[in-house]
Amino acid sequence: MIETLTIAIGADHGGVHMKTRLATALRDAGHEVLDFGTDGPASVDYPDFAQAVCAAVAQKRAAYGVLVCGTGIGMSIAANRNPAIRCGLVHDVTTARLTRAHNDANVLALGARIIGEEVALDILAAFLGTTFEGGRHERRLSKLNKTTEPTP
């Protein structure tokens, strides 16, 4: 029996095909998907989709978010502006596992022009299948949103 999760997903035009593939896989696995678009090839702005997905995660309407753009870089930068979000830009299964185990990432960013869709599916499975280790990592997470004085 798998744990049924609600996952928020979004992409820009560079990631829309991969997003569709990931959303289908999530639904096939029994998860609920909140799809914030985009849904076609027309050029759009990635921050709009990152902000919608991250709001759903921050408001606990979704357990996790998945963001796809051409490189994953723009999406990850936009996502990490939200103080409730820890977004990992991931290119392989190992960093997918570790960004959950060590960073308690709640959003996954992927680059559709960088990795293949089969790799992305394996990454998503590793991300959802890994729990946060806590311990020393909890202390580090607690420091993430502390502002520091600029050094003179």
Ligand code: RB5
């Ligand atoms: C869109 O052309 C592209 O800039 C975007 O998908 C992403 O790669 C940005 O980081």
